[in-house]
Amino acid sequence: MDRRIERSRQMIMQAFIGLLEEQEFEKITIQGIADRANVNRGTVYLHFTDKYDLLEQSVETYLMMLVDSCLQEEGVSTELSRELLIRALTYLKEHVSIYRVLMTNKGIPTFRHRMTQFIKENITVVVNYMDLETGIQRDVMAQFLSISVTGLIEWWIIESMPYTPEEMVEQMTKILEARLQLW
Amino acid sequence: MDRRIERSRQMIMQAFIGLLEEQEFEKITIQGIADRANVNRGTVYLHFTDKYDLLEQSVETYLMMLVDSCLQEEGVSTELSRELLIRALTYLKEHVSIYRVLMTNKGIPTFRHRMTQFIKENITVVVNYMDLETGIQRDVMAQFLSISVTGLIEWWIIESMPYTPEEMVEQMTKILEARLQLW
DNA sequence: CTTTCGTTGTTCATTTCTCAACAAAAGCAG
DNA sequence: CTGCTTTTGTTGAGAAATGAACAACGAAAG
Structure with a gap:
């Protein structure tokens, strides 16, 4: 299967966990996650419906x-x-x-x-x-x-x-x- | 500019340097670089004409x-x-x-x-x-x-x-x- | 020498990702 | 409350990356 999918999901989750290390869940923004993952904000929505879904899937x-x-x-x-x-x-x-x-x-x-x-x-x-x-x-x-x-x-x-x-x-x-x- | 370009180039060069650490230049294959960079082999050719160009650009x-x-x-x-x-x-x-x-x-x-x-x-x-x-x-x-x-x-x-x-x-x-x- | 086998460089149709723009909601200072 | 900024979630057109296939080549093995 297309390796971009796996790679994007991985980068986003990694960025998310990284942020979770520094600040509490509610303070984290999709924007921040996308920036840290070096990914377009839209890409996050392509894989996860929202922050909570991202948490679950992670x-x-x-x-x-x-x-x-x-x-x-x-x-x-x-x-x-x-x-x-x-x-x-x-x-x-x-x-x-x-x-x-x-x-x-x-x-x-x-x-x-x-x-x-x-x-x-x-x-x-x-x-x-x-x-x-x-x-x-x-x-x-x-x-x-x-x-x-x-x-x-x-x-x-x-x-x-x-x-x-x-x-x-x-x-x-x-x-x-x-x-x-x-x- | 499209961040995929910068990201791909970065991943490929990193992989290349990594391989250079382990084996000599002539032994390195485009295939190996692509694998390590987690990128399609074609993508390497999209950015670099060959191994030597990759070295120069790196x-x-x-x-x-x-x-x-x-x-x-x-x-x-x-x-x-x-x-x-x-x-x-x-x-x-x-x-x-x-x-x-x-x-x-x-x-x-x-x-x-x-x-x-x-x-x-x-x-x-x-x-x-x-x-x-x-x-x-x-x-x-x-x-x-x-x-x-x-x-x-x-x-x-x-x-x-x-x-x-x-x-x-x-x-x-x-x-x-x-x-x-x-x- | 001939036959594999792996690498190369290129092509193409398809898929994913990107950017920019948008309206709506949320958060916040005065 | 009211205006102001930020974030959100969604869209569409276009660019980049993907896998698969190809012929050509060299190296290794028989």
Whole structure:
């Protein structure tokens, strides 16, 4: 397909995220986005109906890019793959500037929500194959795991990634394997 | 004017310089340039007749950008302006990756030559207003100064810019003001 | 030598992007 | 509120970029 389309969308979204880093969503103008993207203002309207649509599509696009980056081959597994998590964290590390904005911008909780949601969908499959201690409900387990993972990733990003992706996954594994005997 | 023109030219030249960093000029293909620039191969031919024209235009363009970056306002002065030199070095520092290739690529001496040439033209004006010790010819002096400046800048780039632009200009000033009593 | 294979330079119909102009809405100072 | 500026969303004509196809060429491999 025509590479101008993909290129324009990319430039516009990049510019948008860049601006989101500097000022709050409501202050951002289409004019400003077009200028920063080095694109005619009309081109923005050619791809997005308005600011809000641009936000939605950006969230969706960057979420899918993150997913694609770690989902290569292997399809849906019934195992929580360490490799997959490492790939995801590595990809995040390589594109911090973008994902830090998306994950931590308090005016835009959409991305964080969509990400948790997505992780949950995938983790649910795994949970359904797990041997669970009696009394633990699968839906509660799935919810717990996805929230945990998202939360840890968010913390990792906010703290400027103090550990390598491998170390982080190692930590996660250990935490989840340990029996949390807090009471 | 249509911003697509400027943008395409820019992307193609950037891709070209990038490739020049990795492989020698003769090995580079138009196909490769187009791919890296994320542009249709035909678009390259829309702006440049061939590889050699692209090289020429790149050299000329980036030289002019360097010149513009430090020549802002003030016009031609009869004084060697420290400010001007500092601006030039600062601009070089901000775009090292490009200018390192252009300055030090031994297959492409064009840029270095054009730069010396340009510096000489401007320095000649200054030299014509200088009080010279008897016996010193102005053309020799101009040649000496421009070669010196170019050489110092080249060294500075190759050595990964071990001094700040201000320090470098300070050094240059001191060297040029000192009477070189070597014999 | 002949046969691939990749690159080149060019063409053309189609699509995307651009600029400029517009009316309408929103934001803001007096 | 009222005028003033900025931003918005839309339009149309024209320019630039696109993919696809082409013949021609050189290099590499058989």
